[in-house]
Amino acid sequence: MIAYINGEVAEITDQAVILETNGLGYEVICPNPYRFQAQxxxxxxxxxxxxxxxDAQILFGFQNQDEKALFAQILNVSGIGPKGALAVLATTSVKDFVVAIEQEDEKFLTSFPGVGKKTARQMILDLKGKLPFDYQAENMMQQDEGSSGNNQALTEAxxxxxxxxxxxKEINHIKxxxxxxxxxxxxxxxxxGLALLMK
Known part of the structure; x- marks a missing residue:
């Protein structure tokens, strides 16, 4: 198992980062390769x-250990493959996803490409209480505290x-x-929001 690669970012494509080390170029499929553009x-x-x-051996790449761990957890959900797991990580943070699972937020989960109500329920069933992250309590607290200010402004927007x-559906995608x-x-x-919607 290859845990990580430390090399020079040689090229970025729509799907992957080409990482060169010791004369070898590794194609690493990433949720959003352009996050590495500056590197x-x-x-x-x-x-x-x-x-x-x-029929293949594929390397999927992530910025940190938590993203990698969440990817592996999502792959355990019945009916979700690597493409679906990548789509989740490309459009949300680990913290936001954990909160959505713990709060059984189907509306948030169905905003991901290819995730309908049945798959969202399966995600909650398979992952609730099993995600190995320390964010859970912290984020629940933050969400409770955030009922004023920012949340009100966001709701109005x-x-x-x-x-x-x-x-x-469009708004849920950028939320x-x-x-x-x-x-x-x-x-x-x-x-x-308008800038994101017009991309």
Whole structure:
């Protein structure tokens, strides 16, 4: 099992980072390869999950150990393969995903590509209480404390985006990214939301 590769980022494609070490170029499939754009030509440590199939051996890469561990956990969910697990990690953080599982937030889970209600329920059934992260209690507390300020501004911004004609599915897709913004005004969230929606 290859736990990580520490090498020079030689190239980035839509799906992978090419990491060169000792004259070998490793193709490492990542949730969002462009996160490593700033490291092109530099040394970078990428944590890897070595996925072996009958017809292929694939290296999946992650920025940290928690992303890698979550990827492995999601693969254990019935009906979800590497492509689905990558889509989750490409669009949310480990913390937000853990909170969604623990709170049985089906609406959040069905915002991921290819995840319907049945798969969301399966995720909750297979993963709730089993995710090996210290974020759980911390994030529950943060979410309870966040009922004012930022959350109110975010709620107003989401309503404004709906009024502009964007569907709930489109808004749910960008909501995890919007939640990371630190702002007390709805206008900031709206501007960020429009920028994400227009990508």
């Amino acid at each position: 092109v030509g530099q040394k970078q440590k990428i944590y890897t999950y070595h996925h072996v199939r009958e 989401i309503e404004a985006l709906k009024a502009l004609g964007y569907s709930e 995890p990214m919007l939640s990371k913004e630190q702002s007390d005004t709805a206008d900031t969230y709206i501007r960020k």
